[in-house]
Amino acid sequence: MQKIKIGLMGFGTVGSGVWKIFEENRDKIVENCGCQLEISKILVQNTSKIRDQAVDAKIFTNNPMDIIEDPNIDIVVEVMGGIDPAKEYILKAIENKKHIVTANKALLAVHGDQIEKKAREANVGLYYEASVAGGIPIIHAINESLSANKINSIIGILNGTTNYILTKMAIEKIDFESALKEAQNKGYAEADPTSDIEAYDAAYKLIILARLAFGVDVQVDDVYREGISNITPMDIEYARELGFTIKLLAIAKAVKGELQLKVHPTFIPQGHPLAAVSYAFNAVFLKGNAVGELMFYGKGAGDLATGSSVVADIISIVKKREHNSTWEKRNISSNAIRIKDMDENNAEYYIRLLVKDYPGVLGKIASIFGKHNVSLSSVIQKGKEEPSVSLVFITHLATENDVQEALEEIKQVPAMVDIAVLIRVERLD
Amino acid sequence: MQKIKIGLMGFGTVGSGVWKIFEENRDKIVENCGCQLEISKILVQNTSKIRDQAVDAKIFTNNPMDIIEDPNIDIVVEVMGGIDPAKEYILKAIENKKHIVTANKALLAVHGDQIEKKAREANVGLYYEASVAGGIPIIHAINESLSANKINSIIGILNGTTNYILTKMAIEKIDFESALKEAQNKGYAEADPTSDIEAYDAAYKLIILARLAFGVDVQVDDVYREGISNITPMDIEYARELGFTIKLLAIAKAVKGELQLKVHPTFIPQGHPLAAVSYAFNAVFLKGNAVGELMFYGKGAGDLATGSSVVADIISIVKKREHNSTWEKRNISSNAIRIKDMDENNAEYYIRLLVKDYPGVLGKIASIFGKHNVSLSSVIQKGKEEPSVSLVFITHLATENDVQEALEEIKQVPAMVDIAVLIRVERLD
Numbered sequence: 141m142q143k144i145k146i147g148l149m150g151f152g153t154v155g156s157g158v159w160k161i162f163e164e165n166r167d168k169i170v171e172n173c174g175c176q177l178e179i180s181k182i183l184v185q186n187t188s189k190i191r192d193q194a195v196d197a198k199i200f201t202n203n204p205m206d207i208i209e210d211p212n213i214d215i216v217v218e219v220m221g222g223i224d225p226a227k228e229y230i231l232k233a234i235e236n237k238k239h240i241v242t243a244n245k246a247l248l249a250v251h252g253d254q255i256e257k258k259a260r261e262a263n264v265g266l267y268y269e270a271s272v273a274g275g276i277p278i279i280h281a282i283n284e285s286l287s288a289n290k291i292n293s294i295i296g297i298l299n300g301t302t303n304y305i306l307t308k309m310a311i312e313k314i315d316f317e318s319a320l321k322e323a324q325n326k327g328y329a330e331a332d333p334t335s336d337i338e339a340y341d342a343a344y345k346l347i348i349l350a351r352l353a354f355g356v357d358v359q360v361d362d363v364y365r366e367g368i369s370n371i372t373p374m375d376i377e378y379a380r381e382l383g384f385t386i387k388l389l390a391i392a393k394a395v396k397g398e399l400q401l402k403v404h405p406t407f408i409p410q411g412h413p414l415a416a417v418s419y420a421f422n423a424v425f426l427k428g429n430a431v432g433e434l435m436f437y438g439k440g441a442g443d444l445a446t447g448s449s450v451v452a453d454i455i456s457i458v459k460k461r462e463h464n465s466t467w468e469k470r471n472i473s474s475n476a477i478r479i480k481d482m483d484e485n486n487a488e489y490y491i492r493l494l495v496k497d498y499p500g501v502l503g504k505i506a507s508i509f510g511k512h513n514v515s516l517s518s519v520i521q522k523g524k525e526e527p528s529v530s531l532v533f534i535t536h537l538a539t540e541n542d543v544q545e546a547l548e549e550i551k552q553v554p555a556m557v558d559i560a561v562l563i564r565v566e567r568l569d
Numbered sequence: 570m571q572k573i574k575i576g577l578m579g580f581g582t583v584g585s586g587v588w589k590i591f592e593e594n595r596d597k598i599v600e601n602c603g604c605q606l607e608i609s610k611i612l613v614q615n616t617s618k619i620r621d622q623a624v625d626a627k628i629f630t631n632n633p634m635d636i637i638e639d640p641n642i643d644i645v646v647e648v649m650g651g652i653d654p655a656k657e658y659i660l661k662a663i664e665n666k667k668h669i670v671t672a673n674k675a676l677l678a679v680h681g682d683q684i685e686k687k688a689r690e691a692n693v694g695l696y697y698e699a700s701v702a703g704g705i706p707i708i709h710a711i712n713e714s715l716s717a718n719k720i721n722s723i724i725g726i727l728n729g730t731t732n733y734i735l736t737k738m739a740i741e742k743i744d745f746e747s748a749l750k751e752a753q754n755k756g757y758a759e760a761d762p763t764s765d766i767e768a769y770d771a772a773y774k775l776i777i778l779a780r781l782a783f784g785v786d787v788q789v790d791d792v793y794r795e796g797i798s799n800i801t802p803m804d805i806e807y808a809r810e811l812g813f814t815i816k817l818l819a820i821a822k823a824v825k826g827e828l829q830l831k832v833h834p835t836f837i838p839q840g841h842p843l844a845a846v847s848y849a850f851n852a853v854f855l856k857g858n859a860v861g862e863l864m865f866y867g868k869g870a871g872d873l874a875t876g877s878s879v880v881a882d883i884i885s886i887v888k889k890r891e892h893n894s895t896w897e898k899r900n901i902s903s904n905a906i907r908i909k910d911m912d913e914n915n916a917e918y919y920i921r922l923l924v925k926d927y928p929g930v931l932g933k934i935a936s937i938f939g940k941h942n943v944s945l946s947s948v949i950q951k952g953k954e955e956p957s958v959s960l961v962f963i964t965h966l967a968t969e970n971d972v973q974e975a976l977e978e979i980k981q982v983p984a985m986v987d988i989a990v991l992i993r994v995e996r997l998d
Binding site for chain 2: 157161164165168169172269275276277280281284285286287288289290411412413415416417418421428429430431432433434435436437438439442444445447448449451452454455456
């Protein structure tokens with residue numbers, strides 16, 4: 141039986157997950173491939189580090205060229221993460237006609253277009269199911285299963301850390317800082333949690349999905365991005381009373397020939413399947429013009445879940461390689477669809493203001509909203525929290541621009557203490 | 570640009586959905602295939618019937634041989650339904666080296682093994698994504714995306730009609746008969762609803778999934794099957810109070826080297842994502858030994874949703890055909906895994922008995938359960954509904970055999986009126 145050799149770059153969480161899956165499911169993998177697979181070299185920083193896995197020490201190397209230039213290696217699996225030097229290694233491996241599997245969302249979000257082009261020119265496979273939503277086969281679904289559809293929208297809970305924090309805050313009624321600390325203690329959040337909390341991670345993944353589904357090549361700055369650090373237990377409680385759950389959503393939505401791209405905390409209806417996605421789970425909810433609504437739910441991270449996608453990609457390559465396939469072209473039509481400006485966003489808004497409770501304040505604020513075409517569907521004022529009170533507004537559909545202009549003017553009202561939080565509502569219908 | 574011709578057998582809901590998708594998304598389909606596709610003939614019973622779609626009347630035929638023996642047709646799409654004559658047509662088309670796409674769950678459940686074997690021998694593609702869960706790409710996921718996993722369990726809401734009825738009963742607090750009538754009025758249930766209500770439809774789909782995931786070839790009688798017609802609003806209300814939702818689940822679960830296959834109404838925890846699957850939607854929840862929990866949610870029926878899967882299969886065939894692929898072997902290892910007998914089922918049980926409210930009845934019944942090793946986690950008796958009262962029991966884990974033996978003995982208790990309902994509990998953890 142033929143043996144195909146694989147070079148693994150990186151042996152952290154995902155890399156060791158890939159190794160474990162090869163050990164555990166070897167029989168199934170061989171059956172699916174019709175040949176043997178062997179991880180013949182592993183790139184690590186420290187080759188003499190003691191590791192949990194029973195890996196023959198001889199296959200570790202700290203020289204990337206041992207993999208990139210090994211003529212016996214067919215497939216390079218990059219699970220190091222980070223843009224540099226991963227980009228350079230992948231491009232060199234492509235030049236050397238290696239097929240690529242990568243889990244590197246940041247690299248693909250920023251340089252995916254260039255890497256994809258190089259892979260096409262070299263006629264090698266480039267697979268990256270593991271880069272978005274861990275074990276959920278969303279990339280495969282968009283590329284294959286939904287090939288008969290025009291996709292209207294993709295709405296994802298793509299970051300497990302922030303979903304864990306929001307779930308903890310909702311269930312245990314604790315504040316953001318405490319929930320973050322717990323996520324860090326459990327290993328769900330990193331010591332520097334910026335990339336998760338400030339939604340860079342979700343934005344990277346959204347860019348990858350938008351490229352596949354809508355053919356756009358955009359940069360991180362093209363995505364409106366807002367994190368979860370200013371969400372309070374009070375907002376979660378208001379959401380619940382109003383029939384909503386707060387989730388950090390990554391949204392790519394075609395609206396009249398234009399594309400919305402945004403990541404922000406969102407009110408969604410409690411009964412919606414996305415509202416049942418708790419803790420570190422991820423989900424992608426999408427609409428196609430034929431299939432209608434579709435949702436995929438699963439683990440967005442972890443050694444085995446992410447490894448599952450990496451190994452599935454390896455198997456896809458082996459099967460296609462056997463057939464001497466031409467590797468797929470993807471139609472990247474940069475700027476074919478205009479990215480909608482956030483100012484034009486049209487939504488309902490949840491707005492909580494902190495005000496001093498002077499007579500007439502509510503009337504004053506409501507009339508400013510009205511002046512800016514922002515009509516209100518409900519206003520809630522509860523009890524008193526000296527020295528200021530929370531005034532909660534839910535608007536009818538309004539544009540971001542009108543809402544922001546209204547808030548600018550509202551800031552000037554003498555009784556105003558702070559615009560505590562603004563959260564957009566997504567009804568998902 | 571090359572043109573590939575397709576023969577469509579059947580022009581009902583799914584067939585006309587396929588036609589509409591070709592009309593609506595032609596540009597996307599051409600881009601994905603790299604060639605033109607044309608539906609060149611359509612088999613119907615009545616070629617002169619007036620139809621909604623603007624189809625050239627010349628392409629209709631009532632002679633299946635016009636498709637099966639047309640040397641210009643590459644792909645035969647069978648969306649007639651029913652076992653005969655669909656089976657004969659498909660086998661003949663395979664002999665004539667046509668690739669097959671079918672949505673025919675009954676045919677595949679009963680004769681899938683034989684048809685698959687013939688397709689392999691003829692080296693033609695056989696695709697049937699649309700046969701299970703409509704637009705949800707669950708077959709593709711099992712065959713491709715989860716290729717690195719050993720699958721532990723597949724739990725599906727695979728029948729939209731019964732899910733619609735159970736959702737209506739829960740939300741509107743109406744009884745089974747009224748909800749069924751509404752489903753019939755809305756076109757979700759057929760005039761003779763037996764196949765849906767008595768869970769044959771779900772059992773067919775479960776057989777197809779179990780064949781792919783576990784390599785077993787079983788017949789309908791190998792699947793334990795129970796419908797929803799004896800579920801009452803009272804049971805739904807008890808479920809809600811106890812923190813559960815009632816769903817008709819199709820379950821294939823590997824337990825210690827044996828396989829459970831069963832379809833029955835089930836108590837599932839309210840917070841679980843499957844519990845949020847409402848009305849006519851379908852979902853498949855599965856566990857793989859690498860990927861962990863995964864759920865797919867979407868429309869289980871309808872012209873465009875099911876058509877989406879049919880057309881995706883057509884595109885897959887075209888792409889593979891271009892590469893001159895060997896069509897995939899599937900390892901059907903009949904009897905490799907023993908199908909577990911329902912008597913050995915181990916679960917918690919919800920049991921509602923109707924009894925005359927004589928002193929000592931509860932004690933008598935409880936002691937019979939105890940004698941048969943069935944221990945009780947809760948007992949609920951509420952108010953009086955003359956001339957009998959409902960006694961509700963939730964058991965701890967018990968075997969089906971012990972529970973059934975206990976109930977046989979309980980039937981003999983003089984105060985017993987009826988065993989109103991028995992529903993198994995699935996905690997999905």
